[in-house]
Amino acid sequence: MTIDYLERATELLAKMPGVGRKSAQRMAFRIIALPSEYALELAEAIRALKEELKVCEQCFNFSASTLCGICSDAKRDPRLICVVEDASSIKNIERSGRFRGLYHVLQGVLSPMHGVGPDDLRCRELLLRVASAPIDEVIFALNPTLEGEATSAYLGELLKGSSCTLSRIATGIPVGGSLDYCDEITMASAIDHRRNF
Numbered sequence: 618m619t620i621d622y623l624e625r626a627t628e629l630l631a632k633m634p635g636v637g638r639k640s641a642q643r644m645a646f647r648i649i650a651l652p653s654e655y656a657l658e659l660a661e662a663i664r665a666l667k668e669e670l671k672v673c674e675q676c677f678n679f680s681a682s683t684l685c686g687i688c689s690d691a692k693r694d695p696r697l698i699c700v701v702e703d704a705s706s707i708k709n710i711e712r713s714g715r716f717r718g719l720y721h722v723l724q725g726v727l728s729p730m731h732g733v734g735p736d737d738l739r740c741r742e743l744l745l746r747v748a749s750a751p752i753d754e755v756i757f758a759l760n761p762t763l764e765g766e767a768t769s770a771y772l773g774e775l776l777k778g779s780s781c782t783l784s785r786i787a788t789g790i791p792v793g794g795s796l797d798y799c800d801e802i803t804m805a806s807a808i809d810h811r812r813n814f
């Protein structure tokens with residue numbers, strides 16, 4: 618039986634978000650046209666994402682080592698923690714250049730509808746971080762969805778007794794939207810105008 622290599626690659630590429638069948642096929646043709654080194658490097662980069670990438674044991678950002686680049690950067694302020702839904706938000710907040718503290722990736726939001734409770738997220742680890750080190754401020758920067766809001770409120774309630782300031786980034790980011798589509802100017806202003814809980 619012959620394998621339809623083009624069809625196989627197209628099908629796999631079409632699983633990517635925002636990539637339809639037509640674009641997937643164009644990508645496959647493009648890969649054929651490019652030098653072999655490119656295709657091998659792409660294959661290796663994808664392999665490394667699955668096999669080499671771990672999560673930082675402090676903030677749960679993706680990392681190739683035990684501590685991520687941000688947590689191990691001595692110039693960052695360890696007394697500020699910005700809580701995000703997933704690691705992609707970190708990239709956007711970093712691009713804004715407005716935040717010099719550390720992060721905490723929850724790895725999702727509370728969603729009773731989908732059976733996601735506090736134990737499925739890195740909630741306990743956040744409480745532990747706040748309890749075990751001097752923290753001045755915890756900034757919530759979850760996506761402005763109902764679930765994101767409910768998660769911020771839940772964690773805010775649990776952290777109320779601690780001595781740190783609790784704040785959330787300002788809106789300006791459309792409700793129901795995702796931080797992934799937020800430009801750096803909106804993000805910078807959202808961090809600058811964060812408000813207390």
Ligand SMILES: [Zn+2]
Pocket residue numbers: 673674675676677678684685686687688689
């Ligand atoms: Zn980290």
